Amino acid sequence: MAKITRSKLARGAKLLVEHIFTPLTAAKATVQAGGIEQSQMREGFAPFRINLSVPNLNPYKMGTSTVDLKGQIHGIPFIVPPLQDELTVDTSPAGNVGTSSPSEVILDEVSFSFDTRAEPAAIVSHWEDYTDAFPSPDQGKLSYDNLNVCDVDLAILEKQPTWGQGSPTAFSPNRVVWEARINASLDLSASTLRLGNPITVANIGRSIDPFKSYIFTISFPKQSDGLGGWISGNTVFEMVSAEISMRFLSPLRERDFAPTGTEVQNIPTRHKGMINQNQASQGVTGAGEYSSTSRSTTITAPSAGDPVTANTDATGIQTAMAVIDEFFRAKLRGGYTMRSDVPQREQRRSTAAYSVIAVPMFGNTRFGGIALDETRSSGPTIVRPAVGGEPEPYVITHTNSLLDRRIIPIRAPMTIHHVVAVYPWLVYNQHDGNTLTQIKKSPNGVSGQELYMDIGVGIGTGHMADMFGYEEIAKKQIHTPTSTTWYGDAFDLIMLGDFTSLPLIGESPSARKPWNLEVHPIPLVGSGGKGLSSSHQGKPIFVGKSDSRTSARTQINGADSKVHGTEQWIEVRVKLGARQTSPDWDDWVASSGSHPRAGSNAMIMGSGGMWVYIIGKTHTV
Amino acid sequence: MTNFKRHNRRLTHEVFSDGTTIDGSRLEKAMGDIEDGVNRVAKGDLKQRFVAVQYHSGFQPQVYTNTSVHHFPWLRLDNVSQQVFGSTPTNAPFNPARFKGTVQPGIDLALGAPDAIRASKVLGTQYAWTRTFSFLKPVIIDSLTVFMRLDSGANAQRPYTGSAGALGPFVTGTRVAPPLTTDSNSADMVILIDVFNPVAREDCEQTDVEFIRRRFVINDEAFTFNKPDPDNDSGGSEVWDDMFPVFMNGTFSDIKSLEGRIIQHEDLNIPIHQGSKVRLAVVLPEYDGTVFSQGSWGAKPWFINAWDSTLTVLEEVSSV
Numbered sequence: 001m002a003k004i005t006r007s008k009l010a011r012g013a014k015l016l017v018e019h020i021f022t023p024l025t026a027a028k029a030t031v032q033a034g035g036i037e038q039s040q041m042r043e044g045f046a047p048f049r050i051n052l053s054v055p056n057l058n059p060y061k062m063g064t065s066t067v068d069l070k071g072q073i074h075g076i077p078f079i080v081p082p083l084q085d086e087l088t089v090d091t092s093p094a095g096n097v098g099t100s101s102p103s104e105v106i107l108d109e110v111s112f113s114f115d116t117r118a119e120p121a122a123i124v125s126h127w128e129d130y131t132d133a134f135p136s137p138d139q140g141k142l143s144y145d146n147l148n149v150c151d152v153d154l155a156i157l158e159k160q161p162t163w164g165q166g167s168p169t170a171f172s173p174n175r176v177v178w179e180a181r182i183n184a185s186l187d188l189s190a191s192t193l194r195l196g197n198p199i200t201v202a203n204i205g206r207s208i209d210p211f212k213s214y215i216f217t218i219s220f221p222k223q224s225d226g227l228g229g230w231i232s233g234n235t236v237f238e239m240v241s242a243e244i245s246m247r248f249l250s251p252l253r254e255r256d257f258a259p260t261g262t263e264v265q266n267i268p269t270r271h272k273g274m275i276n277q278n279q280a281s282q283g284v285t286g287a288g289e290y291s292s293t294s295r296s297t298t299i300t301a302p303s304a305g306d307p308v309t310a311n312t313d314a315t316g317i318q319t320a321m322a323v324i325d326e327f328f329r330a331k332l333r334g335g336y337t338m339r340s341d342v343p344q345r346e347q348r349r350s351t352a353a354y355s356v357i358a359v360p361m362f363g364n365t366r367f368g369g370i371a372l373d374e375t376r377s378s379g380p381t382i383v384r385p386a387v388g389g390e391p392e393p394y395v396i397t398h399t400n401s402l403l404d405r406r407i408i409p410i411r412a413p414m415t416i417h418h419v420v421a422v423y424p425w426l427v428y429n430q431h432d433g434n435t436l437t438q439i440k441k442s443p444n445g446v447s448g449q450e451l452y453m454d455i456g457v458g459i460g461t462g463h464m465a466d467m468f469g470y471e472e473i474a475k476k477q478i479h480t481p482t483s484t485t486w487y488g489d490a491f492d493l494i495m496l497g498d499f500t501s502l503p504l505i506g507e508s509p510s511a512r513k514p515w516n517l518e519v520h521p522i523p524l525v526g527s528g529g530k531g532l533s534s535s536h537q538g539k540p541i542f543v544g545k546s547d548s549r550t551s552a553r554t555q556i557n558g559a560d561s562k563v564h565g566t567e568q569w570i571e572v573r574v575k576l577g578a579r580q581t582s583p584d585w586d587d588w589v590a591s592s593g594s595h596p597r598a599g600s601n602a603m604i605m606g607s608g609g610m611w612v613y614i615i616g617k618t619h620t621v
Numbered sequence: 622m623t624n625f626k627r628h629n630r631r632l633t634h635e636v637f638s639d640g641t642t643i644d645g646s647r648l649e650k651a652m653g654d655i656e657d658g659v660n661r662v663a664k665g666d667l668k669q670r671f672v673a674v675q676y677h678s679g680f681q682p683q684v685y686t687n688t689s690v691h692h693f694p695w696l697r698l699d700n701v702s703q704q705v706f707g708s709t710p711t712n713a714p715f716n717p718a719r720f721k722g723t724v725q726p727g728i729d730l731a732l733g734a735p736d737a738i739r740a741s742k743v744l745g746t747q748y749a750w751t752r753t754f755s756f757l758k759p760v761i762i763d764s765l766t767v768f769m770r771l772d773s774g775a776n777a778q779r780p781y782t783g784s785a786g787a788l789g790p791f792v793t794g795t796r797v798a799p800p801l802t803t804d805s806n807s808a809d810m811v812i813l814i815d816v817f818n819p820v821a822r823e824d825c826e827q828t829d830v831e832f833i834r835r836r837f838v839i840n841d842e843a844f845t846f847n848k849p850d851p852d853n854d855s856g857g858s859e860v861w862d863d864m865f866p867v868f869m870n871g872t873f874s875d876i877k878s879l880e881g882r883i884i885q886h887e888d889l890n891i892p893i894h895q896g897s898k899v900r901l902a903v904v905l906p907e908y909d910g911t912v913f914s915q916g917s918w919g920a921k922p923w924f925i926n927a928w929d930s931t932l933t934v935l936e937e938v939s940s941v
Contacts, residue, residue: 003660009649023652027659036662043664043938046672053678053752056693106941113753117696118716118825124706126691135689138706140696142714145707191715192823198755198898205941235706241694243752245676249941310637317648318637321630324655328631331668338887343668353672353938364680366690390687393780394873401870404681409766409885411933412673433688458864460879468849468878470864562862571879575866583871620669621935 003040004030015308021301024320028299031327031347034275034334038252038350045249046353046620047108050078052216052244052611053360058125058236059223060429060436061368061607073219075157075496076422076611077519080105080248080356082210083417083617084540085256087530094166098211105208105354109247110178112154113198115240117142120189122150125238127431134431136236143235148185149222150237152196155179156246157215161492161519163532164211171495171515173215177206181221198243208248213492213519216244248354255336255352255619256415256540261554264415265526266471266561267542268550271342275334275349297323335620336413340544348620355414355618359572361404363609365392367430370402370576370605371439372588383585385576385604388432398585401577402604408570408614410459413544416616418531419457419474419522420491424606425481425503426516439603442513444506445482449588451604452479453486454575455522457614459543459567470571471562473541476522479580481513491532492519503603516606525557540616543567572612576604631666632658664938671935673763678752679929684780685921695748695923698723698904699730701739716825722833723747723811723904727798727913745908748923752930754899761935762891765832767812767903768844769882770927773851774875781926783882785919790926791839791882794914806840807916811904812884814932816897828900831891834884842882851875881926893934901932 006023009015030036038044054076062072081087082102090097116123121142126135157173180201182188187196208214223237257273258264267273302308302315311318327347334348362370366387373386385392385402394403427440443451456475462468478486482505487493494517495502502512521531526538541556544567551565561567577583588602628636633654635647664670683690697704700714717732731742771790772779783790791807801808812834818827849861852875861878868877893899905922908915917925 004656006652006656009645009652011645013645015643015645015648020648020652023656027655030659036659040660040662041664041667041938042661043670043940045941046938047674047936048672049674049676051674051676053676055678055680056691108941109757111755113755115694115696115751115753117700118719118823119700119714120823121705121713123696126693128706135691139691140693141704141706142700143706144710144713190823191712192821194823198753200755200757202757238691238693240696241751241753243676243754245754249939252938308643310639310641310643312639316637316639321633321637321651321655324659325630325632328658328666329629332662332666333668335669348667351669355672355674357675357677359677360679362681364682364694366683366687388688391684393681393684394870394876396778396872399871400873403868403870403873405770405868406677406679407768407770407879407929408675408677409764409931409933411675411764411887431690454866456865460864462845462847462849462861462879463883463885464845466847467861468845468847469862471862472864475865571864573864573866573868575868575870577870618672620667620938621671621673 017301020317021299021320024324025299027324028297031324031332032297034346034349036332036348041252041350044252044350046252047247047249048354048356049248050246050356050358052076052358054242054244055364057218057239057242058127059220060127062428073217073497074426074608075215075217075517076608077213077215077492077494077517078613079213079420079491079519080208080210081418081532081615083354084530092166095164097164102210103251103253105210106249107178107204107206107208107246108249109200109202109204110154111198111200111245112242114242116197120144120147120191120194122147122235122237123240125236128236130431130436139238143237146235147189149234150184150188151220151222152182153179153219153221155217157217158209159213159215159492159494161213163491168493171493173494177214178204213494215494215496215517216246217496250354252350253352253617254349256542256617258554263539264554265539265541265556266553268340268546268565269552269554270550272554275346295322295326299323336544338412338545338621339547340413340550351620352617353620355616357408357614359406359408359612359614361406361572361574361610361612362605365609368428368607369426369439369603371430372585372600372602372604374589374600383589385585387430399583401575401583403575405571405573410543410545410567410569412618412621413542414616414618415540415542416473416524416614417540418615419524420613420615421455421520421522422611423518423520424516424608424610425513425603426496426606426608427501427503428607437601439601440503441602442503442505443481443602445480450480450579452477452577452580452583455612456573457522457612458571459563460569460571461563461566463568469562471556471567472525474522474524476520478520487518489534490518490520503606543570570614574610667938670938671761672938674934674936676754676932676934681927682924685785685919685924689921692748692921692923694750695905696751698747698749699732701732702736703739715823719825720749720813720815720902720904721828721830722813722835725809725906726801727908728906744912745906747904747906749902749904751900751902756893756897756899757895758937759895760893762814762831762889762893762932763935764887764889764933765814765901766883766885766931768929770929771881772876773848773878773880776873776875778872779876783926784917785915785921785925788917790917792917794916796912796914798913806838808836808838809906810839811835814899814901816893816899819894819896822898832889839882842884844879844881844883848880849878851878853877901930903930
């Protein structure tokens with residue numbers, strides 16, 4: 001609905017009905033029809049955040065191809081793609097092109113914090129003096145000395161995704177959107193005020209391109225002397241519990257609705273997201289809510305020649321103004337309740353906001369990534385994801401896949417439009433009890449040395465409940481990282497750092513993987529939706545807690561929801577196996593003719609672990 | 622709009638009554654106010670003007686029986702001279718006690734003891750996983766969920782059983798400090814949210830604790846008491862619908878369902894002021910093992926379960 005307009009009452013002009021009653025009638029119609037749009041709101045932007053929580057970070061976790069730690073950088077890619085209703089893409093072998101003009105996204109604020117035990121000190125890393133004892137018996141202690149080498153560089157880089165390149169050649173970021181440095185001596189060393197932790201930079205005001213990819217980077221510029229080793233006497237410091245929060249602003253928008261019951265999956269059938277569908281037209285304003293008696297919402301214009309009255313009859317000016325005023329005194333309603341219901345009557349149309357939930361997977365392994373190991377203790381050699389013979393969780397023997405799952409409670413209802421996963425191949429270092437080893441060999445994909453990644457997002461029910469179960473939201477399986485069966489559908493392939501930060505392929509000393517970070521779209525279940533994947537994905541999926549009125553839902557993936565509208569949490573799972581069926585990590589070290597094997601210390605996952613982004617619309621509450 | 626009004630109207634101060642003068646200027650003012658109110662709706666006129674933002678973190682720690690590499694993000698609670706590597710500046714550590722409300726029977730951090738004799742006074746210690754948030758604008762903390770995930774089923778090689786040894790999940794040992802009792806359920810973890818004083822942002826003595834759960838029986842916070850069949854086959858209780866990928870591998874076939882302890886609080890409605898520094902902390906005990914048993918926690922309490930922590934914050938709509 002458009003904004004209301006009116007004829008101004010100029011000095012000496014005759015008072016006409018259209019000066020008063022025409023605009024008031026239009027205002028009433030707008031409000032009653034749920035027509036207040038974003039363009040009519042003084043504060044018409046809603047914030048969303050991409051919150052990244054990193055349990056620990058140290059320079060060895062960010063190792064480059066030599067143990068020289070100069071230039072080490074850690075990066076976490078993210079994207080903010082257009083939501084499905086704003087996404088139009090021209091697919092072409094020359095590179096996909098986004099042709100829609102989605103709502104703007106503005107980077108407003110970046111904040112960064114880490115745990116220093118509330119002291120102006122660095123936290124000693126387990127890598128401190130590792131040649132003497134590993135892990136350091138002093139790990140976790142406070143180091144007030146050498147704080148001056150604990151500077152932190154932060155940046156957000158922008159990149160043209162390979163999704164938009166026909167034959168991808170540009171793998172490196174090409175623009176700095178934002179950057180900042182935490183100067184430890186100035187910002188972290190005072191006992192009474194440390195502006196560097198947390199550091200918050202506001203009012204950035206940078207536009208974010210929904211068809212580009214971005215990388216948040218962290219580096220420690222003073223943790224190396226650049227000559228191939230540590231500055232003598234300096235402490236290796238650990239960044240503990242880093243919290244990165246990027247706050248964006250995007251215009252409020254109309255929520256997803258399903259007039260025919262098929263446009264949105266799993267939405268309550270009671271209202272299907274529609275505005276004012278469940279109640280008859282509002283004939284009176286609520287009695288007792290803001291007036292002692294109910295007031296008719298009828299605005300009756302006087303006839304020509306009638307006396308001008310204020311409030312003694314139905315055609316009074318004050319009578320008409322009071323109708324509009326009482327809508328505002330009750331406050332304009334719009335959005336969802338926490339139980340997925342809509343207000344009895346809504347006056348606002350733009351009640352949805354862009355939303356991102358960032359979920360870390362495999363994020364706190366012992367050395368930052370996951371590598372293959374051959375057990376050397378008594379008995380047969382066992383090849384499996386392990387370090388020094390000690391396995392990763394859930395991996396007991398060579399036929400076990402790696403597993404991880406995250407639980408995110410559902411609070412406010414949202415509609416999920418996209419799921420995106422980031423897979424790292426960042427080089428890192430590990431210590432197996434005897435030596436420091438750089439993990440820099442990625443799988444070469446020969447037969448038997450495929451890597452299968454299964455990823456799924458679902459909604460679950462069962463917390464303090466009588467039933468238990470899941471419904472799938474999104475899923476994907478990819479395999480063989482050197483093949484298009486792994487990276488062919490990726491939205492972006494990113495090279496972070498210089499070429500020495502790229503992993504080798506197999507045992508080859510010269511062939512390197514052209515990238516060390518990947519962004520993969522994970523299709524929603526169902527069909528008929530729009531996405532970034534070459535695989536068709538389903539339409540947006542509503543997710544929200546319910547009560548007896550809102551548990552009845554539209555179908556999801558062509559069938560009734562298996563959780564019957566009672567979802568309580570979102571669950572993300574990742575499974576990594578050596579092969580699809582009968583996985584066997586032994587095949588990764590077996591000779592295979594002339595093909596170099598990946599072998600021991602092969603990288604299964606690079607430093608930092610995976611990130612899964614659940615992107616969609618949340619709603620005003 | 623000024624705070625004081627002689628009337629109870631919202632959009633305009635102009636109120637008309639029969640028997641009084643009709644003033645064209647007042648009419649124009651009133652209509653202008655109404656037009657502005659409808660065409661530029663202020664956020665104060667919105668009934669629902671917040672959006673929920675979730676801060677999620679979670680991880681699977683290393684296997685308990687493996688050689689410990691690091692215990693991050695868990696850090697010791699007590700800032701004392703013995704916890705300093707290298708030299709100690711004058712008056713440091715500045716925050717000997719990092720949190721309020723974390724005192725635990727059976728653990729004595731001996732913070733008040735002189736350095737020379739502290740070692741003889743200390744009994745056990747505590748570790749905290751701290752997440753720090755910065756809010757430049759006022760927000761409302763809506764909900765908090767901390768999920769301590771355990772592996773379902775009975776496979777002896779499960780990494781996350783809630784216990785370091787043969788004991789059940791989250792139980793005490795034989796030597797416990799009152800009011801805990803021998804071989805009973807543990808009640809020795811703390812979850813808190815605090816806000817730093819805006820004029821003393823680094824002083825932990827002046828924080829406001831806005832939320833705290835302490836001395837609660839962990840095993841009473843079960844994810845569910847109606848446990849689903851962990852291997853989800855028709856041989857057990859009712860088969861339930863699972864999602865892809867199924868959480869299992871060749872060795873573990875009965876860890877499919879979800880189990881653990883969940884501390885979840887919704888509708889907290891805690892207002893946080895602008896420019897605030899907020900901490901969310903989970904505190905675990907490590908008993909000395911001699912005077913008081915370590916119980917299920919063992920010597921490495923941070924390795925016995927997987928973690929998921931979600932803070933939901935409501936932020937207002939705004940202009941650019």
